[in-house]
Amino acid sequence: MNPLDDLYRRVIMDHYKNPRNRGSLDDGSVTVNLNNPTCGDRISLQLHIEDGVVKNAKFTGEGCSISMASASMMTDAVKGRTTEEALALADKFSSLMKGEAAEFDEYEDIDALAGVNKFPARIKCATLSWNALRKGVESGQGEHEGIEQ
DSSP, X not given: OOHHHHHHHHHHHHXXXXXXXXXXXXXXXXXXXXXXXXXXXXXXXXXXXXXXXXXXXXXXEEOOHHHHXXXXXXXXXXXXXXXXXXXXXXXXXXXXXTTOOOOOTTSGGGGGGGGGGGSHXXXXXXXXXXXXXXXXXXXXXXXXXXXXX
């Protein structure tokens, strides 16, 4: 096994076993519930957005190691960023999943998910939380539901 692949696998498993930002927000101004019926991943993302800045982000849900690790990484990466910066990160992550060159210098753990694009069935797992982020930022306050197609 390639040492870099092993490192990436460990980073993903660390986020899966010790998720960052898992839980609920009392002051969540935006809640997005998405599920991926293909594999059963479900996420509830809560965002506290104030003055165009993601002040806090938390998630709950169930799913495979890739979907839950991706949610952990995403919530860590967007906290403290403007909504425009958060959407730009989501676009960058989408490019990464398409196999296009994209490095997350500002949050290197996300690079560990780069290999997911070699497994098309798993891309929806990795992008679920990012799609929830996009939907939450674009839809604004309130609760939003959806199913990933």
